[in-house]
Amino acid sequence: MSTFAPFAKPIYVMLKPVGSKCNLNCDYCYYLEKANLFPKKNNQVMSEELLERFIQQYIESQTMPQVMFTWHGGETLMRPISFYKKAVELQKRYAGGRQIDNSIQTNGTLLTDEWCRFFKENNFLVGISIDGPQDFHDAYRRDKMGRPSFHRVMKGIELLKKHDVEFNCLAVVNDYNVDYPLEFYRFFKEIDCRYIQFTPIVERIRKTDSLLKLATASDQEEDTALAPFTVPAEKWGHFLCALFDEWIREDVGKIFIQLFDATLANWMGVQPGVCTMAKTCGHAGAMEFNGDLYSCDHFVFPEYRLGNIYSTPLTAMMYSEEQLKFGNDKFDTLPQQCRECDMLFTCYGECPKNRFIKDKYGNSGLNYLCKGYYHYYQHVAPYMDFMKQELLAERPPANVMRWAREQKNR
Numbered sequence: 001m002s003t004f005a006p007f008a009k010p011i012y013v014m015l016k017p018v019g020s021k022c023n024l025n026c027d028y029c030y031y032l033e034k035a036n037l038f039p040k041k042n043n044q045v046m047s048e049e050l051l052e053r054f055i056q057q058y059i060e061s062q063t064m065p066q067v068m069f070t071w072h073g074g075e076t077l078m079r080p081i082s083f084y085k086k087a088v089e090l091q092k093r094y095a096g097g098r099q100i101d102n103s104i105q106t107n108g109t110l111l112t113d114e115w116c117r118f119f120k121e122n123n124f125l126v127g128i129s130i131d132g133p134q135d136f137h138d139a140y141r142r143d144k145m146g147r148p149s150f151h152r153v154m155k156g157i158e159l160l161k162k163h164d165v166e167f168n169c170l171a172v173v174n175d176y177n178v179d180y181p182l183e184f185y186r187f188f189k190e191i192d193c194r195y196i197q198f199t200p201i202v203e204r205i206r207k208t209d210s211l212l213k214l215a216t217a218s219d220q221e222e223d224t225a226l227a228p229f230t231v232p233a234e235k236w237g238h239f240l241c242a243l244f245d246e247w248i249r250e251d252v253g254k255i256f257i258q259l260f261d262a263t264l265a266n267w268m269g270v271q272p273g274v275c276t277m278a279k280t281c282g283h284a285g286a287m288e289f290n291g292d293l294y295s296c297d298h299f300v301f302p303e304y305r306l307g308n309i310y311s312t313p314l315t316a317m318m319y320s321e322e323q324l325k326f327g328n329d330k331f332d333t334l335p336q337q338c339r340e341c342d343m344l345f346t347c348y349g350e351c352p353k354n355r356f357i358k359d360k361y362g363n364s365g366l367n368y369l370c371k372g373y374y375h376y377y378q379h380v381a382p383y384m385d386f387m388k389q390e391l392l393a394e395r396p397p398a399n400v401m402r403w404a405r406e407q408k409n410r
Helices: 032-037 050-060 081-094 113-121 134-141 152-163 181-190 231-251 258-268 314-318 323-332 370-392 397-409
Strands: 012-015 066-071 099-106 124-129 167-173 195-200 205-207 224-226 284-287 292-294 305-309 355-358 364-367
Touching: 012 099, 050 066, 050 314, 066 081, 066 314, 081 113, 099 323, 113 124, 113 152, 124 152, 167 181, 181 231, 181 397, 195 231, 195 258, 231 258, 231 370, 231 397, 258 370, 305 314, 314 355, 364 370, 370 397
Parallel strands: 012 066, 012 284, 066 099, 099 124, 124 167, 167 195
Antiparallel strands: 205 224, 284 292, 292 305, 355 364
16 A cells, blocks of 8 residues: 655645636636535635635645745636735745745736736746637637637736746647647747646536536546547547657757656656656645635545634644545555556556546546557657656756657658
8 A cells, every 4th residue: 555644745735715706617617616515606705814824824734944825716816916915914924934935827817917016026926827829729718708818818928928927827638729739839839938737628527417517536437428628538648749749859948848847757756746647646635715625626526525724724634534545545546457557657547537437457447548648658758768867867858859859860
């Protein structure tokens, strides 16, 4: 059995100051329906009292000198600047000599000069949700009136650049844009985004009546249907390989793609920077606007509620047996096909939320994206081997670009 000792990793909690409230109505959003978990659907905002309680407990729970706050939504900017100014004030009050950092995820449509000045002055890292060029982005990311959002997002990005605010991009890969990997990737280079996270959208819809329509990993395959925007597994593999081939020849050390960085980390035997590719998870919870804490941002379902900060301390919930089991289950429940796989060391079954199909032995719990990921890992293996050797020899891994170009020209 794998082990995940309490306090072995710092607590990381994603905060939802407006719950699932958002000014957009993206077709594939997994969080909009979370409003149904709470009786007062129109008043889902975090109070300053809860904000202070969380900030104090969160800082005091940390075992490292650096503390990262992550603000997520819904749409985080539907809470006024005054709320975040209060948050920064409270962080300074309770810091106790620790370094405090903030990152905030936004769809970018509500950014203004005032917001950007605040982010710059307080050293916020801003994550922008944008799904590539206009046609790709507007296919699914529209507002509640059905209007496209691309131009508003791009205006927000220009404001971030104007005020020299550090930003990265979170791009969802779906059934449409997965067919255009190079057009997708080159768009981010054109807008001068150097840090990119590509996230494959995988969702299932429950066939039965339920408060929440989207399924969890525990829902049986026969009781659900794949959502139409879900990325096909094999196409996900082709997408990653095409993107990797351009990156490995031109952009190593210049463009940082989360999955590629995590793959190299696992190749080196060090902790990857993303939980989906780690052996265990469970150290990253999600707190709703009312103080409810859930095991993970993608597991905000009643059965994964750990408690409420008003009645149970944050550390007690995050280091509870329930949460430790949730984290260990990522490895402990892998099916036989995964355990025999030569790429287990770098995949670890990916995110548990996507592990709902049967493996070749008929066991449940195989990742829906397995074929795509395996194709990707086989494809990148020689390049990862090369970069690993460069790092071990204390040489720049970017040396791989020359080698990759030579391989192409053979």
